[in-house]
Amino acid sequence: MAFSFPMQDRIRISCSRQNLQQVRDFVRGFLLEAKRNDLQVNQVVLAVDEVVANFIIHANNEDASQFLDLLLVLAGPRLDIEIEDHGNTLFLPPGKAPNPDLRAYIQQGRKGGMGMALVSRIMDQVEFFERNSHTVCHLSKVLT
Template sequence: MKSVLRVACSRAHLQEVRDFVRNYLDSRQLSEVVVNQVVLAVDEVVANFIIHANGEDETQFLDLTLAIDEHDLNVEIADNGDTIFLPGPHQSPDLRAYIQQGRKGGMGMALVNRLMDRVEFFTRGNHTVCHLSKHLA
């Protein structure tokens, strides 16, 4: 079964996104660890779309689709703004350097890549789409 949510590009909607994902997954008898991993990964990608791709422009929106196909969870986050947002290739950040420099931020996509089995960004027309998948044993 598929479930869809549309939200405006505002940080104020991040809790709504987290609740939507959690409610969808809670009804499928998954472990709390898996549910928390997916909620965190989706929250990070949605926040990146809202902040970096759309500059928190509430006139823009994101479509979030969740679907479970046999043993795989598939999440699609589609940006309907006019800016193409394709993060660069994933590189594991040097945690020691981050700590020494006192840096904040920049760790989110590394975390998403660790939490999910597959993370893909691509364009559909003039919109950016992120597809996340996780195998549910």
């Protein structure tokens, strides 16, 4: 029986929007190296991008002196992602994002507020918790 070790990689970025492309490239490269299909790669990249952008903009006010750590672990079909915020404040959004009415959003001309609902649809599990006085977001998804 063949045993394969989990594949993993990590990256640290400062809390600047300019680093979002680096995060997208990092996640895309990791998943393509693992030979995952383009649709799932794009979905996961979108979900991670949204969470990281929320940490940068809402939790850290784009303070480039603060930083985030991202850890990607792929064990068989299961992908686990941890995004840890090293900022001074805890950023713990409500557990389950609401499932907004997209038609009403469009009719009202609203912008924003859809990100975490999208992340919840893409990923199998989304949770925020505190570890060592830092906010951590854990995302997981079984990839086919």
